[in-house]
Amino acid sequence: MTTKQFLPLPYGQDDFDNLKADGCYFVDKTSSLKDVIDTDKAYVMLFTRPRRFGKSLFMTMTESFLKINSDNPGDTTLQQKSFKDTKILDDKEFCNKYMGQHPVICLTLKGVQGKTFKAAYYKLAELIVAKAKEYSFLKDSPALNDDDKETYANLSRKSYLRKYNEESLSDATSSIINLATMLYKHFKKQVYVLIDEYDVPLAKAQEYKYHEDMVALISSLFDFFKTPPKDPKTNELYVKKIIMTGCLKVAKNSIFTGVNNLYVNTVTSQLKQYTGMIGFTKEDTYKFLKDYELDDFAQKVKDNYDGYKFYDKEMFCPWDVVNFIKENFDFKQQGLMSKVKANNYWETSTSSSAVYEYLGYLTDSDTQKMQDLVDGKSISFKLNDSMNYDCLSQHLPNDFWSLLLHTGYLTVDWDKTDVLNPEDSSSDDIAVKLPNLEIKDCFEKNIKKRFSDVFVNLKLPGKFIKSLVKGQQEDISNILFDMLQKYVSIRDTATKAPLENYYHGFINGIFTNCEGIISEYHSNYESGSGYPDISFKAERNTKAVIIEIKATSKAEEMDELAAKALSQIEEKNYALPFLKQSKITDIYAYGIAFCKKDCSLVVKNLKTKL
Structure with a gap:
């Protein structure tokens, strides 16, 4: 020592x-x-x-x-x-x-x-x-x-x-x-x-x-x-x-x-005298580690806490660096190298309540962007550099990504942003990515948290899927109704975004917690002569489910819209890929119409194997 x-x-x-x-x-x-x-x-x-x-x-x-x-x-x-x-x-x-x-x-x-x-x-x-x-x-x-x-x-x-x-x-x-x-x-x-x-x-x-x-x-x-x-x-x-x-x-x-x-x-500004003013630069961080004889773990710290790029500066969150040194200093001094860990410190220091405002409005494109981020890729969107709390009620996708950027979930990928914005361009497109392993962990946990807590506690995934693959219309209606009453507010649906986007996101949220129960889950995936909202297989791929979603602000229109949704599934042959698979014994088509905190649904089995 x-x-x-x-x-x-x-x-x-x-x-x-x-x-x-x-x-x-x-x-x-x-x-x-x-x-x-x-x-x-x-x-x-x-x-x-x-x-x-x-x-x-x-x-x-x-x-x-x-x-x-x-x-x-x-x-x-x-x-x-x-x-x-x-x-x-x-x-x-x-x-x-x-x-x-x-x-x-x-x-x-x-x-x-x-x-x-x-x-x-x-x-x-x-x-x-x-x-x-x-x-x-x-x-x-x-x-x-x-x-x-x-x-x-x-x-x-x-x-x-x-x-x-x-x-x-x-x-x-x-x-x-x-x-x-x-x-x-x-x-x-x-x-x-x-x-x-x-x-x-x-x-x-x-x-x-x-x-x-x-x-x-x-x-x-x-x-x-x-x-x-x-x-x-x-x-x-x-x-x-x-x-x-x-x-x-x-x-x-x-x-x-x-x-x-x-x-x-902001985090996207390019005035160099301010880029390293708040936060630790790479040089600050490496010197800090060296001063506490933890420079052997610089790569571990870089992998887990680096990755923020404030234009020309590679930045670290000071909270992470100080916590890493605090938790691991004694281990290093005692020679207990195997105990030196890069834990997640940022998760407990940030609130995701603003992020949750958007969860019900995420489109399929946004869902794919989330997966791309988790896979280590960059995504692009039109930056709202004036993103503020007034914007939340509009539930616009670009505001969602702007919020994640400004609150630290994302960082700018400057090289790809330069490609998106040539010198003679006035585009406000921006490329972003997850900065590091710690934020990747927070991103995955926090984005899914709102739905996960609900469904795990109520043990709904199994019940919901079981009802869907058996065509149990009343049970499905009851599950959806209870969920809408408890977890959807009328205020949530007061948005400039299309109403169907909100409810599509709501249903997607349920299925994010059905891993291992369903397979080949698709959202807006080409099938037949169009793109059904949701489709998947279950029970060892012997059952198929197709869902088409509609939404209205008038309760008296729900039954008619649900019927139209079911007709759309049949008219556009959404079930065609499933009909060609002899292993599939049942194909349940659902037309679901939502209105605020209520819904109406109809179901039809498009294939019954005798």
Whole structure:
């Protein structure tokens, strides 16, 4: 065992000052501070990256660098200690101009959530009160007038903001700009506003069905972005710059409407000074492993956690790297090489609730794309770079893939994307792939999870197939009806996508859990003179099932549509390939019509062997 002294690992550390105070290992990203703070003149900057990529640590590092000492303005003792031996201290001109020279409002919105809008608002109120109390010196500041001090007192009282009336709501949504204005008056210096995980409230609101209310709240909170207030005497903006992080760019709703000087940097952006700013580069990762004497396992780490490509940079998720070292360091030191494992750490750190919004709407093309990804291939689609939570209700396939890209399930295949987009092309086609083995595992588990849990718990696959291959119309109707009542909401079917796509996806979801029970399963596969929605064999290939799906918004049309679906199977000879196989004794054709949470079906045996 080595006698080398190792620094504590930054496990779960997203606060820069705490990390440095604890003497933890630090991957130096400070050289990016100049680009963000000084070089780029955008008033609002938004950086979107997947969860667990180090966004919060970067934001608290930025806060620590800029933040003025309220007791002794101009004193940078804390910064000199925290940033000792970092790259940014080499740029003395920049440090003299910015380090410890500005008031900062830094807040994270990741806790602003709840099962109801009011519960989420209360969390915002608590955040505002805690932030206001950080600036307790303002209540006695001679630079503030009586109105300012009254506003400050209101923002410092939880009981006031929790009144949830028109007056308290107005103060809550004006809290950031009002605090910034007061800080500007007190220090006579422009304020930097840092907002981390700005889109978490929107994601949770979408999940719990109060999205419109949350959009209105966040839009009001950020309203000052559009017309930034100025000091009437100097014409100087109270807020110098706003820096934000999140997973998705929100553009189609009112949050950023009217914000002119806005720069958004996503996982598809090509500005090289920002590509390696958040996350670990390959060089960062290999040095980290070497510093903890785990460089022998660099290939294992690469296979399982590498593969993200932010334009010119090969990137690793910091959460994975830190966890790998934490779990395996002692094994390596003790010589227990066989115990060194690359476990899946990302799975427990991400939510798939937004992904589940799309499961019922996946087309056959999308299903094939999923299989191609699992097989190690790249797929292509038209990128929605402004993918946001408003898009979920439309259930468009390109938005589904865009969501997976922005949330870390996929990464850009830049070589193939360049082929799709020649220099003179204005195409927004993009090629993507699964980045690594860990994400492949998450992808397979999470995409199937919603259906798997349901069907395994209820033991439905066997019952459903048994009923289908025996033509048991009533049993099938009951199984489908129960499933529709419990797992399909009317809201789910309120989509711009064709209704049949939703129910086709729903039925496909059932059959994903029938492996080993059925064979030769096909969806929209050429047969006879057309393409039946679903067909398969069962019971040692002696039974065949053909399903044609219809959908309507009018319940009175279901019976007629189910009959039409069955007629379509016969008229287009979908059963022809099965009729030619003597081994098959029964061919059951089903016409199924869906309407919201109900269905109607008819069945006919197209071949009965005497």
